Amino acid sequence: MHELAITVIGPDRTGIVADVSEALAAVGANLTDSTMTRLRGHFAMTLICTGPAEAEAVQALRRVGGVLATVRPVEPETGTAAAGEPYQLSVHGADRLGIVAAVARVVAAVGANITDLTTRLSGPLYVLVAEVDVPAGAGDELAERLAVAAAELDVDVTLRRAESEIL
Amino acid sequence: MRKVVTAPASVLSRPAAEVDPADPEIVRLAEDLVAVMRASPGCVGLAAPQVGVSARVFCVDVTGHPKAATTHGTFVLCNATILEAGRWRPGREGCMSVPDLTGDVKRAARIVVEGLRPGTGEKITITTDAFEARAVQHEIDHCAGKLFLDRVAGAHAVYQRKIYL
Numbered sequence: 001m002h003e004l005a006i007t008v009i010g011p012d013r014t015g016i017v018a019d020v021s022e023a024l025a026a027v028g029a030n031l032t033d034s035t036m037t038r039l040r041g042h043f044a045m046t047l048i049c050t051g052p053a054e055a056e057a058v059q060a061l062r063r064v065g066g067v068l069a070t071v072r073p074v075e076p077e078t079g080t081a082a083a084g085e086p087y088q089l090s091v092h093g094a095d096r097l098g099i100v101a102a103v104a105r106v107v108a109a110v111g112a113n114i115t116d117l118t119t120r121l122s123g124p125l126y127v128l129v130a131e132v133d134v135p136a137g138a139g140d141e142l143a144e145r146l147a148v149a150a151a152e153l154d155v156d157v158t159l160r161r162a163e164s165e166i167l
Numbered sequence: 168m169r170k171v172v173t174a175p176a177s178v179l180s181r182p183a184a185e186v187d188p189a190d191p192e193i194v195r196l197a198e199d200l201v202a203v204m205r206a207s208p209g210c211v212g213l214a215a216p217q218v219g220v221s222a223r224v225f226c227v228d229v230t231g232h233p234k235a236a237t238t239h240g241t242f243v244l245c246n247a248t249i250l251e252a253g254r255w256r257p258g259r260e261g262c263m264s265v266p267d268l269t270g271d272v273k274r275a276a277r278i279v280v281e282g283l284r285p286g287t288g289e290k291i292t293i294t295t296d297a298f299e300a301r302a303v304q305h306e307i308d309h310c311a312g313k314l315f316l317d318r319v320a321g322a323h324a325v326y327q328r329k330i331y332l
């Protein structure tokens with residue numbers, strides 16, 4: 001089964017999710033994983049779906065007014081990503097250029113993988129929250145390197161274990 | 168050995184019936200729940216709906232768990248209800264019936280729970296905290312047809328689980 005990677009972005013309004021998902025359902029698109037969120041008044045949707053051909057999805061989204069959409073075929077996930085230890089990373093401080101780049105580079109340098117990341121700019125305050133898969137035993141090294149980066153960026157960084165308990 | 172059912176299964180989503188703790192079938196169910204819990208690595212609690220039986224029965228055993236404070240060993244409760252709950256704390260939890268996801272859920276870190284012991288039907292009251300309290304609340308939720316997914320703390324609080332026990 002082929003998969004499509006779709007992005008849709010448009011000015012946020014009531015019904016935008018309903019309109020886009022209805023248009024996709026009408027051509028038999030089955031949404032699998034997706035994130036949809038409001039970013040500074042724009043509503044952004046990123047999703048993977050199965051079902052329609054690329055052209056059908058493009059047609060369907062064209063009928064939704066006022067949004068920018070991209071559709072491209074992607075290969076289904078092969079195998080599963082290496083299991084790491086889950087951590088949650090929080091960064092906050094005065095907004096400045098390159099906070100995400102610097103933090104993400106430090107994360108990558110220890111072989112850790114960001115699986116989810118959100119940033120918010122609120123007045124002068126910049127906030128970054130991320131879920132990070134850290135290779136077994138590399139948590140302390142990552143924390144140390146982040147502390148160094150945080151000092152350079154003059155931001156506060158917290159890295160904590162996001163361990164889950166199976167009940 | 169009874170098999171653990173996984174979502175989406177309707178038995179996990181409907182409130183389970185109250186039981187007669189003296190009913191021999193319930194006594195056997197209680198024993199089976201403990202057996203499945205012990206046979207499942209890392210499992211600290213199991214509710215009857217998770218083995219496909221819509222009954223208000225669950226077992227818990229958090230002995231030796233690093234996040235446990237007060238512990239009561241292995242116990243089974245029928246028709247349990249929470250009498251008091253306080254000190255709400257967030258925590259990330261998963262479930263044998265939702266094998267691939269985890270979620271952030273607020274639970275009371277201090278509870279008083281009342282239920283009936285299978286067999287004798289004796290009424291018991293358990294006061295507990297920390298991880299045992301979380302486990303009890305999770306299992307009582309199962310008996311009410313609720314999964315942790317019904318309680319997650321927002322649209323970004325569900326995660327793909329990558330660590331397998």
Ligand SMILES: [Zn+2]
Pocket residue numbers: 167261262263264305309
């Ligand atoms: Zn469960």
